[in-house]
Amino acid sequence: MSEQLKDQVAIVTGAGKGIGRAIALTFAREGANIIIADKSPQLASQTYQAIKAIGKKAIAVTTDVTQEESVVEMVRQALEVFGNIDILVSNAGIQRRYFVADLPREEFQAMLDVNLLGAFLTCQAVLPTFYTQQQGNIILIASDSGKRGYAYNSAYCASKFAVLGFMEALADEARSYRVRVNALCPAGVKTDMGKMLQEADGTSVNDTYFMEAEEVADVALFLASHQSRAIHGQAINVYGGVDYRLTR
Template sequence: MSESDAVDFSLVGKVALVTGAGRGIGQGIALSLAQAGADLVLADYDIGIAEEAAANVRAVGRRALALQVDVSEPASVSAMIEQVRERFGRLDVAVNNAGVVSLGKVDELPVSEWDRIMNINARGVFLCCQAELRLMREHNFGRIINLASIAGKVGFPALSHYSASKFAVIGFSNAFAKEVAREGITVNALCPGVVGTGMWRGEQGLSARWAEPGETEEQSWARHQAALLPQGEAQTVEDMGQLAVYLACAPHVTGQAIAVDGGFSL
C-alpha cells in the first residue's frame, strides 16, 4: 500500500452531526469524533442534555453546537440542517443515532407503539439522510453512519417492532449507499451489541425487565453478558466511537452493516 492510499484518521477541519447525542452511544460517538478533531453539532429531542454533551466537546477544544430536533418530523429535521449550514457552512459526517426501544409481544403490541418505534428509528433515519444529502452534495463529500443494532441482524422475542426498525435501517443504508456511491458519499450502518447504557441498565432497562424471579438487575446484566456474548463482556460507547471514527475516514467502505458485539452475530 502506498503512502497516498493510507487512511488518515484525523477529522480536523471536518464538521460532524450526531442525533440522539445527549446520552449513551450518541454522546460517546460525538466525543470520539471530537477527539479525532471534528467540530460537532449535537442534536437531541432534549436540548438540556444536548447542551451538556456540547460542553464535553468544547472541553476537548472543538467547536460545538447543541440543537433540539424531532427526527420523525420533516420540518424539524430540515431546520436542523439549515442551522448546520448557517453555523458551519458544510456537513462532512452525519451519525443518525436517535432511537427508542420498548418491549411488547406481537399479539399484545398496540399499533400506536409499532408506529412510534418505526417513526423514530426508521423514518427518522430516512428524513435525516434526505436532508443531510442536500448539504453534503454541495461539497461532493460525505460520510453517513446510521445506527442499527444486533437486533437488526438477529430477532429477539418481545422486540419484533424494534428489530423491524433496525432491519429497515440496514436495508435502507445498503440501498442508499449504492445510490450515492459515485458522489464521494459513503453510507454504512453501525450495529451495537450489548452496551451498558440506558437501553440495558437501570430500572427501565432490558436487564431489569428480563430479570429472572429473585434476580437483581445487576445479576441479570451479568447473566446476559455471559449468555449472549462470546467474549463474555459488554461493549462500550468508546467501542462505538472507534468504529464511527473509522467509518468517517474510510473512503471505500460503504453499504456495510458492521457489528460491534463481541462476536455475537455473523
C-alpha cells in the same frame, strides 16, 4: 498524533447520551466540529459543555428526528454556523420490549418513527449538501437486531432490519456522488436504554457482557475517517469481542 477528523463537520443525532454522546465526544477529540442534535435540550447542553471543556467547537440543536421541519432546521443551523457538513451519524433510537400479542400499536409505530423514519429524514436533509459538494459520509447506527430477530423485540427488530435495507439502497444511489453510506450493528451496550431493558418476566437484562459506548464510538470513528475510504454499503457487526449469544 494528527487529528483524524480535523476541521470536519459532523452531525450526531441522539447525541445527548449513550452511544451518540460517546460518538460526539470521540469525533470532537479527533478535531471535528459537532452538531449535537437531541430531543432533550438539557442533554444536548450537557454534551455541548463536555465538548467545550476539551477545547473543541460544537452547537447544540434541539431536534426531533421524527419531524421533518425540526430536522431541516437542524441542518440549516449547521450550515449557517459551520458552512458545510462532512459527516452524518444517524444514531437517535428507542427500544421497548413486548410480546407480539401484547404490543400496543402506538409503541410499534413509535419505534418505526424514531428508528426508521428518523434515519430517512436526517439522511434526506443532508443529501442535497453532500451531493452538491460531491462528498459526504453517512453512518447509520443500526443493531444486531437488524440481522437477527429476538423474542420480545419484534418492533425494534422490524425497524432495524428496515434501516439496513434503507442503508443498502441509499449506498447504491449515493455512490456516484462520492458519498459513502454504512451502518454499525452493535449488540448490547451499557447505556441508559440498555439498563431499562427487561426480560419477559420483568427481571433486568443481564448486561455483564454489554460493551461500553466508547467501543462503538471508536468503530464509528474508523468509518468516519480516511482509513475506511474503501468501505461502502456495509453493515458492520460490533460485538465487543464477545459471542454474546452464548451468554443468553
